[in-house]
Amino acid sequence: MRRTLTSTTAAVLLFGLTACGNDKPQHNTTGDVSSSSSSSATSSSSESVTAREAFTGISASVNSAKLSGAVTAENDPNKLLGRPHQYTSKITFDDTRIPAADVSATDKGAVERGGAIEVFADAADAKARAEYIQTVTKSMPMLAEYDYVHGPVLVRVSHYLTPTQAAEYKAAVEALN
Structure with a gap:
């Protein structure tokens, strides 16, 4: 009975994690969901940048960041793109x-x-997505x-980077207009 309960709990937990962004779920190590006041909570998607535009700004500061893909409604593993209260654009x-050896078993993106x-x-x-x-x-x-x-921009960064390396992304995100 105990083994069944543990297995069921693990299965439910893993199922819930698939909605976190890719086939390999993540967790915030910093406890930091940084939020800047440069964009109000009521700004529309037409007023905000796209994910690709945000990446262009961030990669200008973080030279080791290389665009790997654009998420579309057809290839979004979470089926969240364009849904109410979900992301309007996404890149990886x-x-x-x-x-490469650290991530060889992970999917592209x-x-x-x-x-x-x-x-x-x-x-x-x-902010709600980051908290989720x-x-x-x-x-x-x-x-x-x-x-x-x-x-309106959420930047998710790999736990394989050190806190100092991840801080480069934080600074780049904070510099976005």
Whole structure:
């Protein structure tokens, strides 16, 4: 009975994690869901940048970030793109400082390989998504990630980066206009 309960609990937990952004769920190691006041909670997606535009700004500061893919409604593993209160655009990126051997078992586009940028219609939705990811994965530190929110932009960064390396993304996110 106890083994069945443990197995069932594990299965439910893993099922819930699949909505975190890729096939390999994440967790915030910093406990930091940074939010900037440069964009109000009521800004519309037409006023905000796209994920690709945000990546262009971030990669200008973090040279090791390399665009790896654009998420579309057809290839979104979470089926969240364009849904109410979910991201309106999303890209994934690799970070060349992460050894290939560390991420060889992960899918292309997995946050572990570098990260992802998700843009929402407003800052409240971006913050809610970051908090959801942290809440769902809180008890699994081995699946950690760094999450940085700036207005309607959520930048998710691989736990394979050191806190100092991840801080480069935080600074770049905070510099977004």
